Amino acid sequence: MFSEAWLVLAFTVLVVGYAAGRAGLSVLGTLLLTVVGLAWGWNRAALRGVRYARRLSERRAFLGETLTLELVAANRRLLPLPWLKIEDEFPAALEALDAEVLPAAQPTVGYLTSLLSLRWRERVRWRVHVRCGRRGYYYLGPAHLSSGDPFGLFRSQRTLPWQDMLIVYPRLYDLETLGLPGKELFGDVRTRASVLEDPSRTAGARDYDPGDPLKRVHWKATARRQRLQTRVYEPTVHLELLICLNLLTLVHEWQGTIPELLEQAVSVAATLAEYGVEHRYEVGLLANGCWPLSDQPLRVLPGRSPYQLARILEALAAVSPLATSRLGELMLRESARLPWGATLAVVTAILPDDLVESMLRLAQAGRRVVLLSLDAEQPGEELPDILAYRLASPFDGGPMRFVRVGEGA
Secondary structure (H helix, E strand, C coil), rough: CCCCCHHHHHHHHHHHHHHHHHHHHHHHHHHHHHHHHHHHHHHHCCCCEEEEEEEEECCCEEEECCCEEEEEEECCCCCCCEEEEEEEEECEEEEECCCCCEECCCCCEEEEEEEEEEECEEEEEEEEEEEEECCCCEEECCEEEEEEEECCCEEEEECCCCEEEEEEEEECHHHHHCCCCCCCCCCCHHHHHHHHHEEEEEEEEEEECCCCCCHHHHHHHHHHHCEEEEEEECCCCEEEEEEEECCCCCCCHCCCCHHHHHHHHHHHHHHHHHHHHHCCCCCEEEEEECCCCCEEEEEEEECCCCCCHHHHHHHHHCCCCCCCCHHHHHHHHHHHHHHCCEEEEECCCCCCCHHHHHHHHHHHHHCCEEEECCCCCCCCCCCCCCCEEEEEECCCCCCCCEEEECCCC
């Protein structure tokens, strides 16, 4: 590879030729100085007017979908580029269907490579179809540009640091495919709704009972009737659902993880979230992990925002195999922040003793707990006051199908 030392060499040959009176050496020095100087200057200016950009057709996609990645390279200067090489960092978990991805030093990243030439003031656009083969958060970029002079003597490089993020949601299943009931998946909703009250909707007033809390006293009605009155609230229609996802697929954290089993658990949790939103639950998520590049717990507070399902799917897309705590402990702490009628739906690949103990404590305290276990052997018998589902057969990577515990396979 040539360097700037060739300028010094060409100037030296030219000076020696003139000093020695050798015309041939002088011509060679002049020619070498002209070519090397021109190539050096061309190389210095090669990438100054180059612009490169990428545009994804969607920033969020579901597992298995195919997106379009539009790439644009432009030369804004009058100086043409005989060659331009673009190496754009590309996640190995994504599949480029019609472009070459070269391996990189890191196994999780490759280089989406493009080689082209640009005339002056030319703009080139091309498209690459990308298949989302794995759930997760992915970053495209940075891009590394390289070019040089027409003689191939010099080469310049430039890195464009900005990145584009793509979120791939987990797979969503149909409840019928999973063998789960489409109605009353979490038990009889109407019975529970009738015994819960919405404190924001007052239906009337009644005479005060000594057991009524003072905060329910209806002071205006008391003043009108000249005796102590208690507010009567309308039954609530807003039920809360907290999906509790256990990231452990083996009993101990140091044993590692079973990736396929974790992906199935994440997909089941996503399916429950979709079901809850469709049935007008205030849906939230709790997992014993952390957000990417953060030590914040992976949690989405229950809500009924139009974007609530998207928030939960984004959180599930961020799930990693690393469990930072025990799910049972998190559930006991989080239950204190939930209203009394909330449902805790536990999705787990294994059923350790501490998790069973936490669920039983919550159920005995009056909480409604629903279990979906990906362990075909556990629970082997009905758990008191807990609605439980388990796989009908051992997990072998094939289709999942749940059965209700106590009803047989």
